[in-house]
Amino acid sequence: DRTERVVAGLPKVSLHCHLIGSVEATTVVDLARKHGVVIEGGRTAEDLFDHDSYEDLDEFLRVLDVAGSVIRDADDFHRVAYESLTAGGAAHNVLYREIFLSPPGHPGVPYRTILDGVRAGMRDAEADTGIRSNLIVGLNRNGSAQAAYELVETVIENRADEVLGIGLDYSEAIGPPERFWKAFRRAGEAGLNRTAHSESGPPHHIETLLDLLGCTRVDHGYHVVDDPAITRRCVEERIPFTCTPVSSDIGRYSGSGDGTHLRIKQMVDAGLMVTIDSDDPPMFGTDPTNDFRALANALGYGLDELSALTANAVEATWLDETDRAALR
Ligand code: ADE
Ligand code: ZN
Numbered sequence: 001d002r003t004e005r006v007v008a009g010l011p012k013v014s015l016h017c018h019l020i021g022s023v024e025a026t027t028v029v030d031l032a033r034k035h036g037v038v039i040e041g042g043r044t045a046e047d048l049f050d051h052d053s054y055e056d057l058d059e060f061l062r063v064l065d066v067a068g069s070v071i072r073d074a075d076d077f078h079r080v081a082y083e084s085l086t087a088g089g090a091a092h093n094v095l096y097r098e099i100f101l102s103p104p105g106h107p108g109v110p111y112r113t114i115l116d117g118v119r120a121g122m123r124d125a126e127a128d129t130g131i132r133s134n135l136i137v138g139l140n141r142n143g144s145a146q147a148a149y150e151l152v153e154t155v156i157e158n159r160a161d162e163v164l165g166i167g168l169d170y171s172e173a174i175g176p177p178e179r180f181w182k183a184f185r186r187a188g189e190a191g192l193n194r195t196a197h198s199e200s201g202p203p204h205h206i207e208t209l210l211d212l213l214g215c216t217r218v219d220h221g222y223h224v225v226d227d228p229a230i231t232r233r234c235v236e237e238r239i240p241f242t243c244t245p246v247s248s249d250i251g252r253y254s255g256s257g258d259g260t261h262l263r264i265k266q267m268v269d270a271g272l273m274v275t276i277d278s279d280d281p282p283m284f285g286t287d288p289t290n291d292f293r294a295l296a297n298a299l300g301y302g303l304d305e306l307s308a309l310t311a312n313a314v315e316a317t318w319l320d321e322t323d324r325a326a327l328r
Helices: 002-009 025-034 057-069 074-085 111-129 145-157 177-189 203-211 222-226 228-236 245-251 260-269 288-299 303-316 321-325
Strands: 012-018 094-101 132-140 163-169 218-220 240-243 273-276
Touching (some): 012 240, 012 273, 012 303, 111 132, 111 145, 132 145, 203 222, 222 228, 222 260, 240 260, 245 288
Parallel strands (some): 240 273
């Protein structure tokens, strides 16, 4: 229909998409066969990403671990990055993406292998479709503060132009974000940009991200609107919030009550700088077009409102002003 065509053609800038979370189920099954890995429970491509069954974040993270564990050599990383950026990105008119990597999600794989494979996939995707991309290395909050610090050291030792910054993801149930202050401080000293997930956490976690961890963006951040003073501050400072309507709604772990789209409406209406993305598209049965369509349907947004969200995403990138201007 018309909405579908308009939404599909809308230029998009993708700031919240995980590499492991953007692997197609058929690719996971292929790679498992290639590496002689038997997928737990004998699950096939058809029932691997049963998104209706994710009752909480941990259940979803277990599926993510299966996918991460079969992406092993540079060719695998090339393939996954390429597929995510072409069929999962350029085909939806995504012009630019900052991809989250999760090195701890690929046990035993050297950082260099991940980086080199993904960069080759990014180069080929750009050559074939024009999509541009950069990288964010996600620290795993289920791991120790020491492991996070060491990962930042590894990122710095293997400096690459594509790595624009770091993030913080996996389970928030493990505890508040301040545990990772040393890793974030080290990243800041090295000139890396910083963001962090705050999906289910209370508003004061968002203050911690800004004041202690030096974040200039917040991933999800739905509970910011529970605190008027913190909301006002984030409006004034134009802090971007990378929201994911479908994954956070299906996931049922964001604690967004009436639905994530209503949280997002509150955030937009409060004047916050909201961007839209898919998080882990195939794992939540979504894609870049579908997230905008879901929001348009739920909130009655038309082209003007949706274009404003893309304009926010352009401003929220970690590109320099020249590269940003090229996206406008
Ligand atoms: N890793 C991939 N998607 C995630 C999410 N929504 N929350 C935390 N960690 C993640
Ligand atoms: Zn995420």
